[in-house]
Amino acid sequence: MGDQSTQSSILEVKSVRKTYKLGRVKVPVLHGVDLTVHHKEWITILGASGSGKSTLMHLIGGLDRPDRYPEDPASIVYGDRVITSLGAKALDRYRSTEVGFVFQFYHLLPELDVLGNVCIGAMIRHGRWGYVSNRRSVEKRAKELLERFGLSERIKHRPAELSGGERQRVAIARALINEPAMLLADEPTGNLDLKTGESILEVLAELQRDSGLTMVMVTHDERIAARADRVIRLLDGRVQEQTAPQSV
Amino acid sequence: MIVYTRSVYQALLTKKYLTSKLMPILAMLAVMLSVATILITWSVMGGFLKTLVNSGRSLIGDVTVSWPNVGFAHYDELIGMLEEDELVEGATPIIETFGLIQLPDDRIELITIKGIDVQSYNRVTNYEDTIWWKPIDEPTAKDKDASDVRLEPDYTQAMEMFRSNAMTLTRRNPESGITEQAGVLGVEVTGLNVRTHDGIYDPRSFGFRALPDGGVERVPGFMPAGGSVGLTVLSLDSTGKPVDPVTRTIPIANEFQSGIYEIDTSTIFVPLDVMQEMLRLDEARKVEVVENPFATEIDPETGQRRPKRSEVIGIDPARVTTVLVKAKEGANLQQVRDRVYAIYQLFEDKHKGEVPSSFSMDNQIRTWEEMNATMINAVKKETGLVLFIFGIVSFTSVFLVLAIFWSMVSEKTKDIGILRALGASTPGVAWLWIRYGTAIGLIGATVGTAVGIAVVRNINGIHDWLGETFNLVIWDPRTYYFIEIPHEVEIPKAVIVFVVGVLTCVLGSLIPAFRSARMDPVKALRFE
Ligand SMILES: Nc1ncnc2c1ncn2[C@@H]1O[C@H](COP(=O)(O)OP(=O)(O)OP(=O)(O)O)[C@@H](O)[C@H]1O
Numbered sequence: 207m208g209d210q211s212t213q214s215s216i217l218e219v220k221s222v223r224k225t226y227k228l229g230r231v232k233v234p235v236l237h238g239v240d241l242t243v244h245h246k247e248w249i250t251i252l253g254a255s256g257s258g259k260s261t262l263m264h265l266i267g268g269l270d271r272p273d274r275y276p277e278d279p280a281s282i283v284y285g286d287r288v289i290t291s292l293g294a295k296a297l298d299r300y301r302s303t304e305v306g307f308v309f310q311f312y313h314l315l316p317e318l319d320v321l322g323n324v325c326i327g328a329m330i331r332h333g334r335w336g337y338v339s340n341r342r343s344v345e346k347r348a349k350e351l352l353e354r355f356g357l358s359e360r361i362k363h364r365p366a367e368l369s370g371g372e373r374q375r376v377a378i379a380r381a382l383i384n385e386p387a388m389l390l391a392d393e394p395t396g397n398l399d400l401k402t403g404e405s406i407l408e409v410l411a412e413l414q415r416d417s418g419l420t421m422v423m424v425t426h427d428e429r430i431a432a433r434a435d436r437v438i439r440l441l442d443g444r445v446q447e448q449t450a451p452q453s454v
Numbered sequence: 455m456i457v458y459t460r461s462v463y464q465a466l467l468t469k470k471y472l473t474s475k476l477m478p479i480l481a482m483l484a485v486m487l488s489v490a491t492i493l494i495t496w497s498v499m500g501g502f503l504k505t506l507v508n509s510g511r512s513l514i515g516d517v518t519v520s521w522p523n524v525g526f527a528h529y530d531e532l533i534g535m536l537e538e539d540e541l542v543e544g545a546t547p548i549i550e551t552f553g554l555i556q557l558p559d560d561r562i563e564l565i566t567i568k569g570i571d572v573q574s575y576n577r578v579t580n581y582e583d584t585i586w587w588k589p590i591d592e593p594t595a596k597d598k599d600a601s602d603v604r605l606e607p608d609y610t611q612a613m614e615m616f617r618s619n620a621m622t623l624t625r626r627n628p629e630s631g632i633t634e635q636a637g638v639l640g641v642e643v644t645g646l647n648v649r650t651h652d653g654i655y656d657p658r659s660f661g662f663r664a665l666p667d668g669g670v671e672r673v674p675g676f677m678p679a680g681g682s683v684g685l686t687v688l689s690l691d692s693t694g695k696p697v698d699p700v701t702r703t704i705p706i707a708n709e710f711q712s713g714i715y716e717i718d719t720s721t722i723f724v725p726l727d728v729m730q731e732m733l734r735l736d737e738a739r740k741v742e743v744v745e746n747p748f749a750t751e752i753d754p755e756t757g758q759r760r761p762k763r764s765e766v767i768g769i770d771p772a773r774v775t776t777v778l779v780k781a782k783e784g785a786n787l788q789q790v791r792d793r794v795y796a797i798y799q800l801f802e803d804k805h806k807g808e809v810p811s812s813f814s815m816d817n818q819i820r821t822w823e824e825m826n827a828t829m830i831n832a833v834k835k836e837t838g839l840v841l842f843i844f845g846i847v848s849f850t851s852v853f854l855v856l857a858i859f860w861s862m863v864s865e866k867t868k869d870i871g872i873l874r875a876l877g878a879s880t881p882g883v884a885w886l887w888i889r890y891g892t893a894i895g896l897i898g899a900t901v902g903t904a905v906g907i908a909v910v911r912n913i914n915g916i917h918d919w920l921g922e923t924f925n926l927v928i929w930d931p932r933t934y935y936f937i938e939i940p941h942e943v944e945i946p947k948a949v950i951v952f953v954v955g956v957l958t959c960v961l962g963s964l965i966p967a968f969r970s971a972r973m974d975p976v977k978a979l980r981f982e
Pocket residue numbers: 226227228233235253254255256257258259260261262977
């Protein structure tokens with residue numbers, strides 16, 4: 207990649223700390239994370255188990271809030287929105303329109319079929335009447351995505367009837383239904399065998415390349431990390447180093 | 455910034471959760487059962503009270519003026535005064551007393567005798583409607599296969615005659631051809647009319663009378679066609695004391711069914727003048743024994759002089775024990791009672807010393823409610839108690855729904871986390887569960903109300919079936935006064951029970967809904 211400083215940033219994370227409380231015991235996980243993600247960039251976050259990778263993803267995705275230290279305020283800025291100071295409603299809106307989540311364990315809704323699982327994000331986004339009027343275009347997009355991921359034959363199936371790889375592809379389609387600018391993938395291949403993982407990764411890489419998606423991906427796997435534009439290592443709750451992948 | 459609380463996803467998930475799990479079916483069943491039980495209990499108990507009230511009222515009249523045993527005189531005048539009042543629809547004199555009845559099979563039973571003046575009695579009560587043997591055009595409600603003899607064209611003429619006999623309290627003696635004064639008997643008195651499960655009577659053509667030699671003899675079974683009973687009362691002396699037994703044979707003109715078992719097993723209507731004669735409450739000349747042994751008078755028949763034994767000193771007018779008053783439609787009963795009392799005071803002024811004083815009459819003029827206060831209150835209390843108990847029982851269904859929802863929310867924790875990650879708001883997630891609870895409530899309460907209504911409508915059939923199949927008789931007419939279990943559902947009651955049933959579920963889902971809304975989405979996602 208070229209000179210990164212000239213690229214505009216989509217996400218800026220500053221002094222983010224997170225401490226969990228287990229009863230009286232405080233478990234500090236993040237000790238001040240600083241991170242900048244650029245538009246249409248693919249970065250991977252590497253780190254040992256328990257280093258706080260998922261925690262960071264949840265914070266970026268607006269599912270959780272960082273600790274508050276008035277003397278050193280944490281901030282997560284997405285575009286022109288300060289995520290850390292958004293109200294509950296604005297945060298819900300942010301999650302539904304700007305980011306797409308992909309999880310290690312797929313997290314599909316077991317009662318819904320494949321199409322329902324993909325469309326549910328759009329249902330949440332549009333409200334009752336909005337969805338009724340957008341239904342056609344939403345279902346069209348869902349079917350396009352599923353076809354692109356080779357799942358057109360599986361539209362009526364329940365998640366339990368799908369393989370792990372298929373489930374993860376459904377989850378990716380779900381994450382993309384509202385056309386988010388940023389995809390947050392927390393170990394998307396962590397639960398899959400090498401070959402399936404590879405194909406999922408291919409799908410994601412292609413998406414990022416073709417649709418200009420900004421992608422933040424958590425992984426354990428150095429080889430996967432190598433494919434990204436940039437690699438970030440978390441150690442002891444801090445960003446230890448940022449490297450270009452070719453140095454790995 | 456628009457964030458939608460209500461959305462399509464809640465409808466979709468509600469539908470999917472409802473159809474793919476056993477738990478919601480159990481919750482619906484619980485709601486259905488409690489809604490149905492409460493509706494059935496309330497309808498039957500309420501119907502019981504209402505029937506009691508209506509039947510009681512129709513036979514007793516709205517307000518009664520009574521002076522037991524000796525009765526009171528000049529009642530025609532009182533009735534005339536009453537009927538002039540704008541609150542009064544009509545009034546009728548009756549004599550109420552007790553006696554012994556000798557049935558065709560020689561059984562002797564205690565009986566309530568009502569001496570009535572048919573025309574005015576029919577105006578004040580619904581006497582004509584209670585007459586059983588009369589031609590009818592359509593089978594009664596429960597008579598599915600139209601097996602009622604009253605429907606048969608062959609009998610129409612006879613039935614018409616029985617009806618007109620009942621309306622005149624007479625019967626033509628087939629042998630002598632003379633029209634005799636007759637009585638109308640409660641349909642359950644003789645035991646010779648068999649009540650079928652269809653709620654109609656099948657008269658036996660004959661009964662049996664035990665003979666002293668151990669044999670039996672046939673006696674006529676169908677009373678209106680030739681049956682008679684013996685009636686024995688104690689006649690009153692001039693001071694009103696019962697003295698001599700008087701027995702008379704009374705032909706039976708017809709039979710009546712009031713629907714109140716108590717009345718139908720032990721009441722006979724006879725003409726008022728027959729009762730007045732038997733009890734010596736009829737108009738009589740007041741005489742005095744002449745002390746002077748040499749006094750004479752002219753015999754009006756022969757025109758000859760004869761020794762004078764007694765002297766007429768006045769006329770003792772005829773008496774009745776009771777005057778029944780029917781109030782105008784919609785009139786306040788207590789007001790009518792007070793008006794009747796006021797009229798009685800005027801009446802007493804005219805006949806000072808001849809009729810009971812208004813002071814002692816004050817608590818003898820009563821509304822039918824006051825007369826039946828103990829019974830009505832007992833039933834009201836019983837209804838309240840039963841409803842209270844069922845209310846508590848149903849309240850547990852709130853907890854049942856709560857428990858079921860709680861466990862469903864726990865089970866669906868991960869779904870909640872996923873929905874939140876996809877942008878669902880906290881009120882949106884809460885609404886999912888409230889909606890779900892409402893759906894369960896609506897379905898459960900709808901089915902429950904339908905089942906309740908169906909059971910109440912067919913309760914007598916169900917009861918008969920239970921009796922036939924399991925020998926289980928819950929409703930004994932002897933205990934409950936009524937021949938039939940009340941089987942009407944009042945729409946407002948059904949609506950209330952339905953709404954409360956739905957609210958129960960909404961209430962039961964509220965706490966789990968709040969819990970799901972307060973759930974930390976990250977923890978929910980990590981939930982295994
Ligand atoms: N709710 C919580 N309460 C207390 N501690 C927590 C909670 N959630 C996470 N932690 C702790 O925070 C630390 C970081 O967790 P996190 O899931 O972010 O790690 P991770 O880097 O994603 O690990 P992995 O690679 O295994 O997924 C862990 O030590 C974990 O035990």
